[in-house]
Amino acid sequence: MRNKIALAFILLTPILVVLFSSLYFVMGYSPEGTKNEGVFFKEYFNVSELEVYQDDKLISFDDGKWVLGIYITDTAKANKSLYLMRQLNIALNRDIFKIKRAVFFNDTALDAALSEIINEYPRIEVYKDSTNNFFQKLQENSAVDLVAENPIFVIDPYGRVVMYFDTDLNPKKMLKDLKVLI
Numbered sequence: 677m678r679n680k681i682a683l684a685f686i687l688l689t690p691i692l693v694v695l696f697s698s699l700y701f702v703m704g705y706s707p708e709g710t711k712n713e714g715v716f717f718k719e720y721f722n723v724s725e726l727e728v729y730q731d732d733k734l735i736s737f738d739d740g741k742w743v744l745g746i747y748i749t750d751t752a753k754a755n756k757s758l759y760l761m762r763q764l765n766i767a768l769n770r771d772i773f774k775i776k777r778a779v780f781f782n783d784t785a786l787d788a789a790l791s792e793i794i795n796e797y798p799r800i801e802v803y804k805d806s807t808n809n810f811f812q813k814l815q816e817n818s819a820v821d822l823v824a825e826n827p828i829f830v831i832d833p834y835g836r837v838v839m840y841f842d843t844d845l846n847p848k849k850m851l852k853d854l855k856v857l858i
Contacts, residue, residue, distance in 0.1 A: 712853055712856075714830065714839040714840060714845075714853050715840055715841070716838065717840065720838060721817065722834075722837075723810065723831055726805070726810045727805070727806045728804070728806075728810050729803060729804050729806060730801060730803050739776075743777075744776075744828055745777075745778040745779070746761060746826050746829075747780045748780065748781045748790075749781075751786065751793065753825070753826050754779075757826045760847060760850075761777050761828050762797055764847065765777055771858055774858045777797070779800055780805055780810060781804060781805065782808050782810075817837075820842065827840040827842055827843055828850070839853075
């Protein structure tokens with residue numbers, strides 16, 4: 677008799693766990709907020725569907741890397757974000773090869789300034805938003821003004837823009853978030 681009770685307890689435990697967790701989910705019980713320091717975009721969107729080019733080649737995510745990106749509207753305002761993005765990449769240590777850094781722009785007047793950025797940050801990839809659709813999607817799905825600020829945003833290995841970090845956020849908190857993501 678004692679063995680039957682133990683067997684029933686062992687067999688019913690996983691079923692009860694799944695049953696109660698499903699009930700909690702259906703009833704709407706869930707944790708409040710998230711632990712992320714970054715801010716999620718209102719809606720995820722895929723960058724590969726927009727006309728974003730590196731030279732004449734459409735952006736692709738075949739390498740399976742996460743992307744830290746900045747959309748540059750003014751190079752003077754973007755310097756802090758560019759420096760912070762490089763420091764975060766270095767601080768990732770052994771995970772450094774799981775992330776690539778990218779700069780997005782749409783203004784042809786920035787070409788001269790972008791050559792300086794490429795000289796200062798040689799491993800950064802430069803993409804041109806030819807139709808300005810990417811900028812508009814970023815702007816409508818975020819709570820910050822991308823013209824006034826140049827936040828660092830994160831693109832997952834499938835090309836979806838997921839979250840962004842305010843420029844005033846503590847870099848240690850950004851690094852902690854990035855280590856969890858990748």
